[in-house]
Amino acid sequence: MNIFAVMKSRLDAVLGGLMxxxxxxxxxxxxxxxxxxxxxxxxxxxxxxxxxxLAKPTGMAPKVLAELLVEALKGVEDxxxxxxxxxxxxxxxxxxxxxxxxxxxxxxEGRAYGxxxxxxxxxxxxxxxxxxxxxxxxxxxxxxxxxxxxxxRLLAKAGFAVTKEYYINDAGGQVDNVAAALRMRYLxxxxxxxxxxxQGALERKEIQYGGAYLLPVAEALKTRDGDxxxxxxxxxxxxxxxxxxxxxxxxxxxREDLKDLGVHHDVFSSEKALVETGKVDxxxxxxxxxGLTYTGVLEPPxxxxxxxxxxxxQLLFKATQFGDEVDRPLKKSSGVGTYFASDIAYHxxxxxxxxxxxxxxxxxxxxxxxxxVQAALKxxxxxxxxxxVQLCQMVRVLNNGEPVKMSKRAGTFVTLRDLIDEVGKDxxxxxxxxxxxxxxxxxxxxxVMEKSRENPVFYVQYAHxxxxxxxxxxxxxxxxxxxxxxxxxxxxxxxxxDVDEVALLRFLANWPRTVEAAALAHExxxxxxxxxxxxxxxxxxxxxxxDATELRFLQADDAAVSLARLALVRGVGLVIASGLTVxxxxxxxxxx
RNA sequence: GAUCCCAUAGCUCAACUGGAUAGAGCAUCAGCCUUCUAAGCUGAGGGUUGCAGGUUCGAGUCCUGCUGGGAUCGCCA
Numbered sequence: 001m002n003i004f005a006v007m008k009s010r011l012d013a014v015l016g017g018l019m020x021x022x023x024x025x026x027x028x029x030x031x032x033x034x035x036x037x038x039x040x041x042x043x044x045x046x047x048x049x050x051x052x053x054l055a056k057p058t059g060m061a062p063k064v065l066a067e068l069l070v071e072a073l074k075g076v077e078d079x080x081x082x083x084x085x086x087x088x089x090x091x092x093x094x095x096x097x098x099x100x101x102x103x104x105x106x107x108x109e110g111r112a113y114g115x116x117x118x119x120x121x122x123x124x125x126x127x128x129x130x131x132x133x134x135x136x137x138x139x140x141x142x143x144x145x146x147x148x149x150x151x152x153r154l155l156a157k158a159g160f161a162v163t164k165e166y167y168i169n170d171a172g173g174q175v176d177n178v179a180a181a182l183r184m185r186y187l188x189x190x191x192x193x194x195x196x197x198x199q200g201a202l203e204r205k206e207i208q209y210g211g212a213y214l215l216p217v218a219e220a221l222k223t224r225d226g227d228x229x230x231x232x233x234x235x236x237x238x239x240x241x242x243x244x245x246x247x248x249x250x251x252x253x254x255r256e257d258l259k260d261l262g263v264h265h266d267v268f269s270s271e272k273a274l275v276e277t278g279k280v281d282x283x284x285x286x287x288x289x290x291g292l293t294y295t296g297v298l299e300p301p302x303x304x305x306x307x308x309x310x311x312x313x314q315l316l317f318k319a320t321q322f323g324d325e326v327d328r329p330l331k332k333s334s335g336v337g338t339y340f341a342s343d344i345a346y347h348x349x350x351x352x353x354x355x356x357x358x359x360x361x362x363x364x365x366x367x368x369x370x371x372x373v374q375a376a377l378k379x380x381x382x383x384x385x386x387x388x389v390q391l392c393q394m395v396r397v398l399n400n401g402e403p404v405k406m407s408k409r410a411g412t413f414v415t416l417r418d419l420i421d422e423v424g425k426d427x428x429x430x431x432x433x434x435x436x437x438x439x440x441x442x443x444x445x446x447x448v449m450e451k452s453r454e455n456p457v458f459y460v461q462y463a464h465x466x467x468x469x470x471x472x473x474x475x476x477x478x479x480x481x482x483x484x485x486x487x488x489x490x491x492x493x494x495x496x497x498d499v500d501e502v503a504l505l506r507f508l509a510n511w512p513r514t515v516e517a518a519a520l521a522h523e524x525x526x527x528x529x530x531x532x533x534x535x536x537x538x539x540x541x542x543x544x545x546x547d548a549t550e551l552r553f554l555q556a557d558d559a560a561v562s563l564a565r566l567a568l569v570r571g572v573g574l575v576i577a578s579g580l581t582v583x584x585x586x587x588x589x590x591x592x
Numbered sequence: 593g594a595u596c597c598c599a600u601a602g603c604u605c606a607a608c609u610g611g612a613u614a615g616a617g618c619a620u621c622a623g624c625c626u627u628c629u630a631a632g633c634u635g636a637g638g639g640u641u642g643c644a645g646g647u648u649c650g651a652g653u654c655c656u657g658c659u660g661g662g663a664u665c666g667c668c669a
Contacts, residue, residue: 032610049611052649086612087649132669174669214634271669298666300593312667324594332667339669367596368595368664391597394662435605438597440662442604451631454604454618458631466629473628510608517608529606529616536616543633546624553609554628569628591631 002512003098003107007078008035014072025070028057037510041503044083044091045098062088073502074321099492099502102509104221106571107489110509111578113282114515118158125350126152129258129265133250133531134178137257137416140363140394143441145416146432147392147586148361150524153582158519163355166265167244167346170247171272172339178250179243183208183229183290185218186242190227190228217249257416262425264582274345280337281308283345283380284315284330292379293330304377315343344376351381358387359522364438367391371580392437398444407420423448426585430457433528433583451591460576463535464587466542470553474566477554481563488570491563494501498551499540501568507537511575524582531579538572 011033018024033054038047047195051066058065066084073082073092081093096105099301106113125439129149131141148164156162169175183202187193221229232238251268258264273278287293297311312333317340319328330341351356358377362369370389377385394461397404397414404414419428422445434456435441453459474483481487496502511530545552554566 010653034608036608036611043612047612052611055649089612134669145600169669172669177668209614300663309666314667316666329666334667336667338667342669364597364663366664366669369597369669391663393597403606439605440598447632452618453632456617459617462629462631467634470628477628514608521609526608527604530608533606539632540634542628543624543630546627546633549627 002507002516003094003102004035004037004046004439004513005516007092007094008033010076011035011048011050011073011157014069014076015054018068018072024054025058025134035504037506037520038089038091041499043085043089044081045094045506046092047090048090048092051084051090055088058529063260066090081300081359096494096502099505100496103493103505103571104489104566106508106511106574107485110574111577111581114512115157115159116512117159118157118516118519119155121159121161122357123163123355124155124160124357124359125163125165125353125355126155126359126361127165127167127350128152129254129263130169131254132169132174133247134209135211135250137254138413139397139419139443140392142261142416142419142428143392143395143432143437144363145258145261145263145362146429147276147390147437147524148359150429150583151359151361151522153584154515154519154524154527157582158516160357160519163267164265165267165269165350168247168251168268168270169339170243170270171275171342173470175243175247176239178214178246179207179239181207182214182217182221182233182242183238184210185214186221187230187231189215190230191216192230194489196316214246217246218421220249221245223404255344257420259424260420261416262429265294269346269349271342271346274342275337279349280341283348284337284341285316286348287330287344290379292321294318294327296327296516298329308457312419317372317376317379318377321332321374322378324371325377325515328372328375337516340372340376343373344380347373347377347385347387348380351377351385354382356385358385360389360393361385361437362389362390364393390437393440395432395443398447400446403442404445419443419462427457430528430580430581430585433525436523436525456528457585459539460531460535460580463538464573464576464580464590465589466575466589467538467569468571468589470566474554474562477556478559478562481559483566485570485574488563488567491567492560493564493567495561495564498541500537500544501565502566503542504537504572508533508571508575512576526531527579527582529575534575536574538569 012030016030019026019028033048035046035048038044042130051062051069055062062403063084066088069090070082070084073079078095078098079092080095083091126148129136129141152162152164162286184193184198184207186196188195192353201207220379229238229242234294271406276480284293294316295313296316297313305501314329314333315331316327317330328336329338331337357360374387377387395474427448431443448457450460471483496505514526514530518524522572553569554560555562580587
């Protein structure tokens, strides 16, 4: 149960009553009325902006309206007092049992606390990672992978029907280039050419991918096919099979990496399959029938004309009709379809499968691509489809503040595999969520393993482990007590009287609305900050017992108060576990 | 030249999508361990939210224009 949502609906009912009684004009829009925690603890339990938001539409002064509402709120269930403050805020006091009720909810629902039906089962398609199958996954992919995976879990928790999807770019020039590079490495594996030959080809730009990661792929090809491809010189004959071999091999590695990162996709969609089944042509025909394509010549980009630029007629999409700056090419001057054409077909395919609510997680280097895909989606759905693109900024990998660039495996960048091997999946996942995705992120090997408050993943886990530690002690101190969640729910929670205990109760009640807001805003990082704050409050309460021993959770001579406090400790642990579950991170029982 | 993102305490970042006196950590200073984990906690100082306008009851948040940083810019994906 979300107390803030419940009180909002009761407030709406009060306002409705006032409208019906003619004390307020009928038909007021209540959407902007909010019920939130107050800024400071002394201001009461809840605060609402109703009087300020409704001042203009009612034509009443905020203070006058606030007085009217304060009067009307007095009879509302759980409200013990209400008062006006500041420019027209209404602060509301609630029956203390309401907050204790939140803790009972936590104990009853466990990690499911915070689940909601906000999404109403609406299908959402979330596409993430979608790394080209041309090499190992690196840190940038890791951020997108975690962001997408956790956003998907978060949306599911908020009641959406989520489909997690990976788009394999297994068509087009890039994969052909990898095939060419693989052929060089293959010839090297056969002993026909040397490492120097490969490097020479790289320098002359005859091949684009030369990383040593292709050596095992070449060995695998040799093992499977022997020297079968060494004598085949017609590219049309060797490119397709070598390309398919590489894609398959790379996708196997990608799937292994994702699995070890705890990332799972429901659907893998292939660009090649879209081309081969005619879906790209279908999509282009759809746009042509709508009169949204034409053959034309694009202007060169201003200020930065490529040296080899020359005007050429191409098939173009009228993206400018949907808010883009220029019309975008669907076919290269050679007549071959562009990546954009495939992507249109892919998004049309998503729409045809019943998704109107789409989310894509991309790297920031794709920022210039957002408008055209959104334009295409509008064209495909008559404006009904929604596409939210979340761009992930760069990840800088550091070690004690020093940039880390080299990877043992890939040569030029830090791979996802390196990260997992170095610090473990759970740490990688959590740290990736400690910034909003449109801000750059520093990933410092030393910092993320540090055991201090500076390291959020440690700090949150430590709070959880401390809570478990209390229970280990409680089991010996009160061997007769029922310390199960159901047993703790029977404790006399009115014994939680200290101001910080009550504050913690309130904060636990904030979890459902935090989850909901984070889900709707597509901002999973908010959960990381909530957990950090919760951990902070918990550590603070813990240490309050240093000075005031009567505030320690366990009181050997007072089982009743001990059980009430254990219920609170357990509630904190369960909410942390709830958050970590969304993050795909396992809460720790102890830190040793 | 254009588009997108960013700019908040000395440093790294929050701020519940327009609310009350802008909050944390680090660093600095002053305190707390015969103790359920001191791997922690308490307190103090530290701000013209890059600049200039605008919108309104109210702006770090929205709009316009600057400045600085990053990303991208037909026939790559």
